[in-house]
Amino acid sequence: VGLLxxxxxxxxxxxxxxxxxxxxxxxVPGATVTLRQPSSGLERxxxxxxxxxxxxxxxxxxxHDVTVTLDGFTPVAQRVVAATGAPVEITLR
Numbered sequence: 001v002g003l004l005x006x007x008x009x010x011x012x013x014x015x016x017x018x019x020x021x022x023x024x025x026x027x028v029p030g031a032t033v034t035l036r037q038p039s040s041g042l043e044r045x046x047x048x049x050x051x052x053x054x055x056x057x058x059x060x061x062x063x064h065d066v067t068v069t070l071d072g073f074t075p076v077a078q079r080v081v082a083a084t085g086a087p088v089e090i091t092l093r
Contacts, residue, residue: 018090027052031070
């Protein structure tokens with residue numbers, strides 16, 4: 001017997017991925033990327049890799065606030081709206 005999620009049981013998720021760069025478009029490795037969804041209180045954290053990239057999978061669709069912090073840099077915040085399950089790609093400068 002198999003179980004299938006249908007109707008209200010199916011939750012659409014998305015992924016927000018991107019890159020953190022400095023003012024000269026250089027990659028910023030080791031930056032902390034914090035995502036908060038105001039409506040649910042969900043919070044996820046990722047750290048950028050050696051090329052400045054990050055990946056935050058399995059997120060509910062909706063509005064998310066993304067903040068990037070790293071010692072020596074001014075924090076950057078951006079609101080991201082994921083309206084569908086399609087991946088959202090962002091660049092944070």
